[in-house]
Amino acid sequence: MSEHSDPARATRRSGEELREAILDAVRGELFERGYAGLTFDGVAHRAQTSKPVIYRRYTSRAQMVIDALIRSSPADLPAETTGSLRDDLVALGTALARRFEQLGIHTVRRLIAEIDDDLLPQLAELASAPAEKALLRTLGDARARGELPAEPLPDRVAMLPLALLSHEMLFNGHVDDAAVTDIVDTICMPMLTRTHHGGSATD
Structure with missing residues (x-):
């Protein structure tokens, strides 16, 4: 089984629940793979959502990381x-x-x-x-x-x-x-x- 979940099996979420899932995924990817290894695709798989959903919220990798770290620091x-x-x-x-x-x-x-x-x-x-x-x-x-x-x-x-x-x-x-x-x-x-x-x- 892959360490990433299949986005086709993504759970329907919205609002704050979805945001928290994405930010948890960003932190997980960041600390496991480093900034250089963090991608929209990896975050989408880990959060069990799709890349278009993430692109609607974040326009850059830096924006994702800053938002995730502000919420936890x-x-x-x-x-x-x-x-x-x-x-x-x-x-x-x-x-x-x-x-x-x-x-x-x-x-x-x-x-x-x-x-x-x-x-x-x-x-x-x-x-x-x-x-x-x-x-x-x-x-x-x-x-x-x-x-x-x-x-x-x-x-x-x-x-x-x-x-x-x-x-x-x-x-x-x-x-x-x-x-x-x-x-x-x-x-x-x-x-x-x-x-x-x-x-x-x-x-």
């Missing part, structure tokens, strides 16, 4: 504080590194290469929004504990941990625990905990 970020800014930053950085390792540098780079202007907001939601929300919560908790100055941090300073992690991921292709700890201890903590003046607040 936020849950693995830390939801609670450790009581320490330093430890919270390490926990967040480690979670982001694990997500990146699971997705893989080749998938990330191919997504960036294939997206068009219409997909940029979705890519930003996938790559930045959940991480920024978690970071801002971390900084707010640290300020409430007195670990950060009372005055707001400038935007670029507040987002520094994510910028450094993103650089490490995209240009080195890998982020291990030692790199996360080094980024937090040698750059982020000294920069975030010093007193700043001016700038607009994002946190």
Whole structure:
């Protein structure tokens, strides 16, 4: 028996049920075959639907992948504080590194290469929004504990941990625990905990 189901035996579904079946199939194909091996035909077989059904919903492979990953990505970020800014930053950085390792540098780079202007907001939601929300919560908790100055941090300073992690991921292709700890201890903590003046607040 083939690992793919025969589309002729596809179950009739519509709406959210069909969308979830397609997105589950996209994630399955992505993690088993990689971005290069992901095709509309493979997704259709795995989802037990037809290619025309998928083409009506998605115009590109990148659009399918971004939609599938957005639906599954936020849950693995830390939801609670450790009581320490330093430890919270390490926990967040480690979670982001694990997500990146699971997705893989080749998938990330191919997504960036294939997206068009219409997909940029979705890519930003996938790559930045959940991480920024978690970071801002971390900084707010640290300020409430007195670990950060009372005055707001400038935007670029507040987002520094994510910028450094993103650089490490995209240009080195890998982020291990030692790199996360080094980024937090040698750059982020000294920069975030010093007193700043001016700038607009994002946190």
